[in-house]
Amino acid sequence: MDAFEFVQNIKKYCSIKGVKPTVACRESGVGTSFINNIEKRGSMPSIEKVQMLAEYLGVTVSELLGEKPPTGQLASGQEMEFARLFAQLSSDQQALVLAQLQGIVAAKEKQSAPPE
Numbered sequence: 001m002d003a004f005e006f007v008q009n010i011k012k013y014c015s016i017k018g019v020k021p022t023v024a025c026r027e028s029g030v031g032t033s034f035i036n037n038i039e040k041r042g043s044m045p046s047i048e049k050v051q052m053l054a055e056y057l058g059v060t061v062s063e064l065l066g067e068k069p070p071t072g073q074l075a076s077g078q079e080m081e082f083a084r085l086f087a088q089l090s091s092d093q094q095a096l097v098l099a100q101l102q103g104i105v106a107a108k109e110k111q112s113a114p115p116e
Helices: 003-017 021-028 034-041 047-057 061-065 077-087 091-112
Strands: none
Touching (some): 003 021, 003 034, 003 047, 003 061, 021 034, 021 047
């Protein structure tokens, strides 16, 4: 893990969420000195703390760590924005959104299917 990139990713996702990094660290439960410990002391955070912060920010651990997906699987800006917004919804709201998307895709597939 690249500590500098990790801290930059924390700051980036905090900015997207509209929260200060210190607030995100406190509210996620990882502690207000989390970033400082990484930057100044070079300490490596536990996986549990990285997971807690990623969950709070609505991103994956891989995104927070700056891991790159395999070539050809890069998400577009719209996909990233959708995922960010989707993560902020309640489970009931997520189910509604998924049902709507499934209906849209099914209608599209029906339109593009060859006539029988």
